[in-house]
Amino acid sequence: MQKRHTNRKQYFKELAQTCEKYFLPFIEHHKEIVPELNILEIGCGECGNLQPFSKRGCKVTGIDISDVRIEEAKQFFQEEDLQGNFLCQDIFAANFEEKFDIIIIHDVIEHVLAKKRLLTIAKNLLNSNGIIYVGFPPWQMPFGGHQQICHNKIISSLPFIHLLPEKAYRVLLEKIGINQRTITELMEIKDCKTTIEHFKRLVKEVNLTQLNEVYYFINPHYESKFGLTPRKTFSLFSAIPVWRNFFTTSYFSILNTRNQD
Known part of the structure; x- marks a missing residue:
């Protein structure tokens, strides 16, 4: 096990750094990140992904089934004098009275058997003009088994x-x-393994629309973890179903609820 998996503050900082540099700009192509946006992260862990959004004045909520991770999130946000709402709950049993402008599901869907139900819940929690960001490592990539x-x-x-x-x-x-x-x-x-093809089928089945996608040959996380420069998968490989799962270490997707043609 690598050190970052036990040093959670380091892991929090790495996630925040990667989100600031890669996830947030990818999302902002479709939704301007302005103060007071309502943002939910499902499976938030210690909430490193939410840190850049909170710094921009967004209202952030993280939900995770692990009480340890939620307590870490509260601690790390307090240490940085940031605001956030953190819930130790199962997303499949949680009740929300509000809707969200952005929902983040990063490195989570590959851990969930009920993937279609998860996407349906996210869809139902979106504002009418909201978007969902999903990122995950395809199953066949070198370390897709974690x-x-x-x-x-x-x-x-x-x-x-x-x-x-x-x-x-x-x-x-x-x-x-x-x-x-x-x-x-x-x-x-x-x-729970997840391939890109399986994910795309689920998106259609729950009547979500895919606005954008990107295939990374070198995962953006690897920059802060290993000092590697992120690289996108060659278009020749990303265009070939099944094979692209072997050449993509991280897949990003933006979804919304617009009617499909």
């Missing part, structure tokens, strides 16, 4: 091992000595 969470330098550094058959993958993790809790999490991620 094996980097392992407390093992070999496994956490091995690309594509998550593509092994389920039984072989589990046996490998057990033989290496990965603890059962981590194995369970990794197998859940394998069950």
Whole structure:
């Protein structure tokens, strides 16, 4: 496991930096970021993604099922003298009385089995002119199985091992000595795997419209984490279904509720 997965303040700062430089500008192509915008992040973690929006005077709300992450979000925002509303709730059971101008779902959908239901909830929480930003690592990308969470330098550094058959993958993790809790999490991620094609089908099924998309060969997160310069996937690869999942480490999409032609 890398240090940033245990040092949550570092992780918070890295997320805030990446959001400020990449997520926010991508969103702002379709929605001007002005004070008083109402923004919700689903699966917010410690809310690093919401920090740049709060700094611009937006009203930010983060919801996450982890009480530890929500407490960290409150602490980190307080330390930076920023305002935010943080809810420790399951999005599938939460009730909101308000609508949102922007909904962020970043590195979350690949952890959720009920993806169609999640997108439907997000759609129903949007203002009439609101947008949804979704970002996720496609399943077939080198570390699409999130094996980097392992407390093992070999496994956490091995690309594509998550593509092994389920039984072989589990046996490998057990033989290496990965603890059962981590194995369970990794197998859940394998069950929840998300490809770009699956996501696009779901968008159509819930009657959302895709306004924009971008394929990254080098994930923008890797700039703050590893010092790598983000690069978009070559158009030749991003145009080919299935194969683009192998050549894209992060996929961004902007959605709204406009009627499709």
